[in-house]
Amino acid sequence: MTQTATTFRRMKDLPSTHLLGTGTPMCAGCGGLEALHQIYDVLGEKTVFVNAAGCMTLLSVYPFTPFRGSWLYTAMASAPAGAQGIRDALDILREKKGLPPEEDLEVVVLTGDGAAYGMGLSATSGAMERDLDFIYICYDNEGYGNTGQQYSGATPHAARTATSKGAHGFAGYKKDLFSIWAAHRPTYVATVIGAEPLDLARKIETARDLEGPRLIIALAPCPTGWDYDPRESVAIGKLAVRTGVWPLKEYRDGRIQHTRVPRERVPVEEYLKKQGRFAHLFEPERDETLLQELQAKVDAYWDSVEVQGG
Amino acid sequence: MYRIRFHGRGGQGMKTASRILGSAFFEAGYEVQDAPRYGAERRGAPIFAYVRAAREPINERGIIQRPDLVIVADDTLVAVPAAGVLAGVSARSVLLINSRDAAEVWRHRLNIDGPIVTLPVNTGVEDRAELPWIGASCAGAAARLVGVLPRQALVHAIETELGGLGDDVVGHNLENALAAWELMAPQYGLASEGGEPRAQEYQRPDWADLAFETARISAPTIYAAANSVEVRTGLWRTLRPVIDYSRCNRCWWVCSTFCPDGAISVDKDGQPRIDYDHCKGCMVCVAQCPPHAIAAVPEHQAQAEEAQPADIPGDPP
Numbered sequence: 001m002t003q004t005a006t007t008f009r010r011m012k013d014l015p016s017t018h019l020l021g022t023g024t025p026m027c028a029g030c031g032g033l034e035a036l037h038q039i040y041d042v043l044g045e046k047t048v049f050v051n052a053a054g055c056m057t058l059l060s061v062y063p064f065t066p067f068r069g070s071w072l073y074t075a076m077a078s079a080p081a082g083a084q085g086i087r088d089a090l091d092i093l094r095e096k097k098g099l100p101p102e103e104d105l106e107v108v109v110l111t112g113d114g115a116a117y118g119m120g121l122s123a124t125s126g127a128m129e130r131d132l133d134f135i136y137i138c139y140d141n142e143g144y145g146n147t148g149q150q151y152s153g154a155t156p157h158a159a160r161t162a163t164s165k166g167a168h169g170f171a172g173y174k175k176d177l178f179s180i181w182a183a184h185r186p187t188y189v190a191t192v193i194g195a196e197p198l199d200l201a202r203k204i205e206t207a208r209d210l211e212g213p214r215l216i217i218a219l220a221p222c223p224t225g226w227d228y229d230p231r232e233s234v235a236i237g238k239l240a241v242r243t244g245v246w247p248l249k250e251y252r253d254g255r256i257q258h259t260r261v262p263r264e265r266v267p268v269e270e271y272l273k274k275q276g277r278f279a280h281l282f283e284p285e286r287d288e289t290l291l292q293e294l295q296a297k298v299d300a301y302w303d304s305v306e307v308q309g310g
Numbered sequence: 311m312y313r314i315r316f317h318g319r320g321g322q323g324m325k326t327a328s329r330i331l332g333s334a335f336f337e338a339g340y341e342v343q344d345a346p347r348y349g350a351e352r353r354g355a356p357i358f359a360y361v362r363a364a365r366e367p368i369n370e371r372g373i374i375q376r377p378d379l380v381i382v383a384d385d386t387l388v389a390v391p392a393a394g395v396l397a398g399v400s401a402r403s404v405l406l407i408n409s410r411d412a413a414e415v416w417r418h419r420l421n422i423d424g425p426i427v428t429l430p431v432n433t434g435v436e437d438r439a440e441l442p443w444i445g446a447s448c449a450g451a452a453a454r455l456v457g458v459l460p461r462q463a464l465v466h467a468i469e470t471e472l473g474g475l476g477d478d479v480v481g482h483n484l485e486n487a488l489a490a491w492e493l494m495a496p497q498y499g500l501a502s503e504g505g506e507p508r509a510q511e512y513q514r515p516d517w518a519d520l521a522f523e524t525a526r527i528s529a530p531t532i533y534a535a536a537n538s539v540e541v542r543t544g545l546w547r548t549l550r551p552v553i554d555y556s557r558c559n560r561c562w563w564v565c566s567t568f569c570p571d572g573a574i575s576v577d578k579d580g581q582p583r584i585d586y587d588h589c590k591g592c593m594v595c596v597a598q599c600p601p602h603a604i605a606a607v608p609e610h611q612a613q614a615e616e617a618q619p620a621d622i623p624g625d626p627p
Contacts, residue, residue: 011563018572021536022588023543026570027352029592034570045535060532068535197567223592224353231593234568 008201015041021066025058029230031221031237032056032139034194036110039137039218042204045069047106048086052079052120054112055146056139069105077119079109080127083134106135106208113140116217117153117175128184128213135207136215141222142174149225149277153177156245157297158290159277161225167280168290177217182251187212189251193219195237199248199259206250219246227276239271244298247305258305265302268295311364312456312503313374316448317395318383319548321353323445326471327381328359330449330487333467334459335363343368354546354591356393363456364503377403379455379501381448385409386610388420390545399424404501406451408432408444427455427497429490443486450487450494457499464491539588543571547591550612551584557603558582565595565604 007013020040026033032055040047045068051057053076060071074082087107093099111120116138124136143149143161151161153175164170181189187210192200200218207214221237223230240246241260245268248260269291272278281287314331318324325346332344340363347358360374376398385407387393399405405426407416413426420426431447446468453464468487472480562582566574570592573585584595596604 011561011567014563014567016562016566016576018566018575019536020572021538022571022573022585023538023541024571025352025355025541025543028354028546028570028590029594030570034568034594037570037572038567059538063532064538064541065532065534066536066538194568194570197563229593230353231597233570233592234594234598 006202006205008198008205011198014038014197014201019045019068021068023064024066025061026055027222027224027230029223029233030055031194031233032112032141032218034233035139035192035200035218035220036137038194038197038200039192039204039216040067042201043106043108043135043208046104047108048072050074050079050082050086050107050109052076052109052111052115053146054115054139055141056110056112057146076111076115078123079111079115079120080123080132080134080136083107083109083136084127084130084132087133107133109134109136111136111138112145113138113142113154113177114144114152116140117177121180124181124215125184128181128186128215131212133211134213136213138177138215138217139220140177140217141220141225143222143225145222145225149222158281158294159226160280161277168287169277169280178249178251181215182256184213185254186215187252188214189216191217191219191247191249193237193241193246193248195221195234196241196248196260203250203259206252225277227279228274232274236271236274239266239274242266243268243271244302245271247301261302261305265298268298311362311366311368311370311506312379312501313377314361314363314379314381314452314456314501315374315377316357316359316361316381316383317387317393318357318359318444318448319353319387319546320355320357322357322383323443324357324359324383324448325445327383327445327449327452328361329471330446330464330467331452332361332363333471334449334453334463335361337463337466338459340364341366341368347373352546352590354548356387356390356545358394374398376400376504376507378504379404379406379452381452382407382409383444383448384548385411386548388416392545396420396422402502402504404455406448406455408448425497425500427451427494427500429493431486431490443483446483446487447490450490452501453487454491454494455497455499455501457501461488461491464488542587543590544585544587547586547589547609549591549593549606550586550609551589551591551593551595551604552607552612553582553584554603554605555581557601559601559603561600564598564600568594568598570594 018037020037048070050072052074059066072082140154142154143152148162150163151170155170156174158169160169188207190203192203221233242262244262244265249258281290316324316328328344332342336342343362362368382395388395401423403424408429413428416426429451453459468483472483560580562576565582573589574582577583593606596606
């Protein structure tokens with residue numbers, strides 16, 4: 001695998017000024033906004049965002065925007081189609097109207113997990129099939145957060161949501177969107193999290209310097225939907241990585257590589273017990289069966305990674 | 311008709327308070343409307359909820375312009391213009407404020423003639439977005455102030471509205487609602503029904519008419535870059551992160567990168583600076599600062615200290 005030289009060798013290399021405007025209506029402690037402001041610093045101003053309906057639709061509400069460039073709002077399922085239109089228009093401007101290459105823009109889709117894992121999946125599949133030159137950012141807070149955290153295709157097993165309130169939480173399992181995307185053999189797929197900013201910056205830098213479909217899933221700890229004190233956002237994000245619940249990895253040139261392998265994984269329950277959405281696993285009594293099942297899932301994942309030498 | 315308006319911050323349970331009060335009125339045989347206002351229901355942001363109750367069918371709709379009773383769950387909202395706590399308050403409107411300060415202090419501060427009642431509950435809680443059970447306390451106090459609701463209607467409303475959350479939650483809320491109910495005993499019936507406004511008293515809402523314009527002019531296109539900074543989300547904050555620069559390691563890449571809002575930038579000396587106009591008070595920086603150099607100070611205390619510079623000894627009365 002080709003390794004790109006990174007400008008982000010240590011934490012100190014991260015940007016000290018931020019491009020994304022403050023004053024957005026995202027919740028205090030929003031893990032999605034944390035990832036987005038870090039991503040925007042690396043992608044830069046020459047970007048045009050295509051935003052499917054979701055929490056981040058509220059970023060640009062007339063007459064305010066935190067972006068320094070254009071922003072297009074689409075219906076939930078159609079952001080990659082919107083991106084195709086903008087890419088085509090830019091290509092026409094370049095070919096026929098003499099738009100200089102330095103004035104070209106990077107087209108960036110921004111959607112939540114509701115659109116990415118569910119409604120928008122077919123449009124994304126089509127965009128990859130057409131080898132669309134774009135970046136897709138999914139902020140994954142594991143539910144339909146803007147409408148009150150109903151379950152989505154990204155909701156993890158046993159999490160309580162507004163539509164899975166039973167004693168055992170959500171009965172389904174989180175969809176493996178990374179593998180679904182990678183199976184299309186696009187240019188680049190990666191998982192990131194705002195709580196690991198150096199890993200995030202390197203991956204966004206890699207994506208920025210490539211062409212073709214480049215897709216990123218950012219796990220977005222959500223104080224409102226996951227039910228925890230906003231100050232815990234980064235601590236919970238770090239635990240998602242250290243417990244092995246959220247594997248940081250990238251797909252490129254047909255290969256998957258893990259960028260952070262937690263050698264001594266923290267028990268999964270350390271991650272779960274910080275969040276109200278999993279409180280029923282501990283109160284009024286411990287649900288050993290479910291806790292063991294959740295730990296076993298994570299262990300099985302990492303066992304398979306070690307076998308593959310990832 | 312009773313027109314009752316609740317003011318709180320996201321997370322304090324104002325929607326629940328309005329539901330409890332609405333259900334209590336319904337129990338007592340009233341026609342009822344209760345609804346929160348849809349907007350930025352984010353933790354710490356100003357939240358509104360409304361209750362109308364009458365013996366006759368209610369034809370009035372929308373937000374309550376002329377309240378008979380205003381309940382303020384968090385006294386730090388009074389100074390926030392966007393919260394509109396005093397909007398439409400007349401000499402007969404009752405103002406109920408959850409505050410550690412006395413009613414006379416508020417009368418002097420606000421310079422209004424109408425009745426003011428304070429509800430001193432949970433005033434020791436530092437993070438005002440986390441006032442425990444304050445919604446139930448507000449509903450309990452309001453139920454006593456209107457003077458037409460039996461205690462049993464309040465109890466049953468809480469059991470109905472919160473029953474799905476388990477016995478513990480119902481128990482805590484009942485305890486707090488009934489404590490507030492008892493506290494308001496001397497003011498029983500202080501809030502009275504407002505009459506029907508007459509057509510000739512109708513005042514046009516204060517809105518701007520938009521003339522028909524061509525799409526080029528009227529289509530909502532924003533030409534400014536990053537003008538969201540005009541929105542002062544710092545008003546959401548109930549706790550303020552304060553950096554002790556004598557302990558700061560200048561490792562700005564921690565706090566500045568982790569701040570979800572990008573509200574911490576770095577000055578030319580490599581020191582992190584917090585933008586209080588936009589810091590929403592999530593306290594991620596406080597939790598992540600390696601040398602623990604950032605303290606969480608209650609916002610009302612930080613504002614009081616700003617208003618009284620430490621180098622001026624004493625405060626003239």
